[in-house]
Amino acid sequence: MTDIARRPAGELEAAVLAALWAAHTPLTPPQVQQSLGGTLARTTVATILARLYDKGTVVRSRAGRAYAYTPAVEDEAALAARRMHSELEKGDDRSGVLARFVSRLSPDDEQVLRLLLSQPQPTPKGASPDTSHESGSPSRQGAPEPRRQQ
Template sequence: MTESIRRPAGELEAAVLSALWAAERPLTPAEVQQVLPGVLARTTVATILARLHDKGTVSRTRAGRAYAYSPVVEDHAALAAHRMHTELDKERDRPGVLARFVSRLTSDDEELLRDLLAQPVVPEEPR
């Protein structure tokens, strides 16, 4: 009896995002499927892309009968920040959430955060 091997949560999303980051143009699910290692069904790739779109992580435009997808965030750090903002936006008690987050920082991370907060904010360039 063979057991199916389940990938850890988020591994496929990370692989799809890496493929999109490496591309110099929007990719369709079929194109993403071609550059991913291993064997994944096109429908699986399309589902992952649709979920990433629903999360606001990728944008999509029509490409014939399909969609072509582009990343909304430019790298892993921006993705983590996007996820943190998404979670924070879900909560009514923003001060409570931020206070609990900060209380769990290591002293090195706390120092880094203080340094970052002391720097002037540079507006992001539109994509």
């Protein structure tokens, strides 16, 4: 075992994403490396970008012989929401997952969620204004309020 301390999981990915968000333009791995202060090896930066690409967190386009990367999400809130959706999609019991999630919200977060759910949602172009989920679950408007665990 080595004495070198490991970074917390996701710290490098977060730093790379922060560099891409700050750039407002596609960056190649050497450009990302430079924007991070040059402390990481180019291969490390390239590996992180490849992992982010595999996760769908960044998109890439050809820039000469290399790739230039752009975030696929606009900010940290969108990234967190994407992760939450990903976790929700993994299970078969969506209602159970959502109920447990909501039961552990702080009162302030619960209030924010209630406010967000009460606001009308825009209908995507070409879609019918039906608010029910594809699985046939009731719309938010008629759904009972979730119970909070004490």
